[in-house]
Amino acid sequence: MAAGVGISANLAHHHVRRLEVLGLLEEQRRGGGKVYYQLTAQQFRVPIDLLPPSDPDENAVRTLREVSAGFLDANARSWSYSSAGEQGAVYGFERTPTLAGDLPQNEGSEESHPAHLDCLTVRLTPERYRRLALALSELLSEAMREGKGASGEICTLAVLAFRDMQNNGAVGFSRGTSTFLPFPSEQ
16 A cells, blocks of 8 residues: 555554544454455545635535636627627726616627626625525525426526625725626616
8 A cells, every 4th residue: 555655654554553543444354464454434524624725626616616617608608799790899988887786788699698797795794694695595596496497598697695805994885797688778
């Protein structure tokens, strides 16, 4: 085993003995100068503080990476649909959305499920934060119940809520939208 993992026999023996003391390994037999062990546990728990936050299989890091990559791909796809046939890009100044829910007007995309981002930074009490995050998650649960049929296209909806430690002490609120959804024009 020591040669297989590239460590000295003494170090391997030390680690095996520690695993035996912890009850994870059990000596089965000895013979020919070798000791044979068997795993005693089918599963075991690792304390969360021993798992690094960048571990791709823990702490939702993999999910966030997949959602981020998927959204960036959808945004690029929606952008190409909405700007198809244009001769170039036009840059200008837009009105900043207000906290009253005012969204920028656009003609939308020909894509069936265009990218949509709506990000809001506000001050909330811990209780209001919990209620709002749970209410948003309940909307996703409702969509899940409705969307289990055989028709329609697969799409991803995500709710991300967190305490913004980088905005600590800031007085202002912010809202950012980037949407290719069609909204009715103001009358």
